[in-house]
Amino acid sequence: MAAAATLRGTGSYVPEQVITNRDLERIVDTSDEWIVSHTGMRERRIAGPEQATSDLATVAAQRALADADLTPADIDFVICTTITPDMAFPATACIVQANLGIKAPAFDLTNGCTGFIYGLTVADSFVRAGAYRNVLVISADCLTRITNWTDRSTCVLFGDAAGAAVVSPCEAGYGVLAHELGSLGELGDLLLIPAGGSRVRLTPRLLEQNMETMSMNGPELYKVAVRMVPELAERVVVQAGLQMSDVDLVVMHQANQRIMDAAARRLDLPNGRVYSIIEKYGNSSASTVPLALDLAYHEGRIKSGDHVLLLGFGAGFTLGGAVIRWTK
Numbered sequence: 001m002a003a004a005a006t007l008r009g010t011g012s013y014v015p016e017q018v019i020t021n022r023d024l025e026r027i028v029d030t031s032d033e034w035i036v037s038h039t040g041m042r043e044r045r046i047a048g049p050e051q052a053t054s055d056l057a058t059v060a061a062q063r064a065l066a067d068a069d070l071t072p073a074d075i076d077f078v079i080c081t082t083i084t085p086d087m088a089f090p091a092t093a094c095i096v097q098a099n100l101g102i103k104a105p106a107f108d109l110t111n112g113c114t115g116f117i118y119g120l121t122v123a124d125s126f127v128r129a130g131a132y133r134n135v136l137v138i139s140a141d142c143l144t145r146i147t148n149w150t151d152r153s154t155c156v157l158f159g160d161a162a163g164a165a166v167v168s169p170c171e172a173g174y175g176v177l178a179h180e181l182g183s184l185g186e187l188g189d190l191l192l193i194p195a196g197g198s199r200v201r202l203t204p205r206l207l208e209q210n211m212e213t214m215s216m217n218g219p220e221l222y223k224v225a226v227r228m229v230p231e232l233a234e235r236v237v238v239q240a241g242l243q244m245s246d247v248d249l250v251v252m253h254q255a256n257q258r259i260m261d262a263a264a265r266r267l268d269l270p271n272g273r274v275y276s277i278i279e280k281y282g283n284s285s286a287s288t289v290p291l292a293l294d295l296a297y298h299e300g301r302i303k304s305g306d307h308v309l310l311l312g313f314g315a316g317f318t319l320g321g322a323v324i325r326w327t328k
């Protein structure tokens with residue numbers, strides 16, 4: 001049994017090609033002003049035609065391994081959280097595992113934008129139980145492959161990215177102090193892909209209607225997130241034995257700047273306490289949390305001993321939070 005588990009290393013990757021709001025103005029009836037004022041987004045990244053989710057995931061994982069000062073031979077388990085696997089099967093985690101030459105079990109976890117918090121929770125449990133020592137958790141998505149480019153209410157929001165972390169044993173009192181996961185399946189129709197699964201087979205007619213792309217009730221999701229995420233945040237901070245004022249940085253799923261601002265207000269957090277990268281990268285599903293965490297750490301926004309609160313929400317409807325006492 002390990003006393004505790006922490007993020008020993010983090011890494012991330014974003015594709016080179018940028019789509020700006022001006023680019024989107026040429027595709028749908030929208031404006032830079034509308035997108036910035038309603039979402040806070042100015043740019044997002046798009047994977048190249050030859051890149052699949054596993055390619056983004058592999059680079060992020062290599063960077064997390066280097067940051068952790070570990071090699072593929074040190075990894076005992078691979079978890080990949082994605083809603084855009086390279087293909088229905090095999091699991092994208094197995095593809096990444098093969099790419100990196102890791103000899104360890106691997107599986108995918110599908111939980112939309114909450115994927116990283118779910119993956120981290122599984123990894124933390126594996127490590128603390130002593131079942132596996134170094135667990136690689138990767139969140140990667142090419143959301144632009146499941147975007148309806150004729151729907152202005154969704155296509156301006158999404159981008160492609162990957163983030164990864166190696167979860168390993170650490171001394172007691174550090175690392176993951178608490179986590180909470182939630183799932184409200186009754187709200188599943190707020191965000192889904194209508195066809196292409198075992199319920200509705202994809203036909204040429206449904207393809208013409210873009211039924212293989214994301215369909216979202218944005219305003220309702222907004223209301224649910226603004227209410228439920230701060231409530232969960234308060235619970236998980238108490239579970240960690242802390243008060244909200246002890247939290248040095250909040251790294252939250254980057255769905256909309258207005259959701260982050262509303263959560264900050266509800267939690268009475270001062271300006272800048274909720275880290276945001278939404279302006280440059282948009283919403284890349286579960287990747288937003290590990291990408292933001294990696295960027296925040298390498299910018300010097302997180303130091304050893306800091307308390308970091310991770311928050312996620314997304315398709316399912318699922319939500320999750322974790323408190324980490326950073327040690328590196």
Ligand code: ACO
Pocket residue numbers: 029030031034035038039112113152153154156191217218219220221222225255256283285313314315
């Ligand atoms: N450009 C210009 N106008 C637009 C655009 C656009 N891109 N999109 C919508 N509009 C229009 C609508 O047509 C509507 O016009 P109308 O009043 O004439 O009918 C008006 O703007 C307002 O539309 P709303 O949908 O009510 O806009 P809202 O202010 O709610 O913002 C948004 C929409 C940004 C999607 C917001 O609801 C949101 O961020 N919701 C949460 C999304 C989210 O959290 N997703 C999470 C998970 S994502 C994942 O898991 C992959």
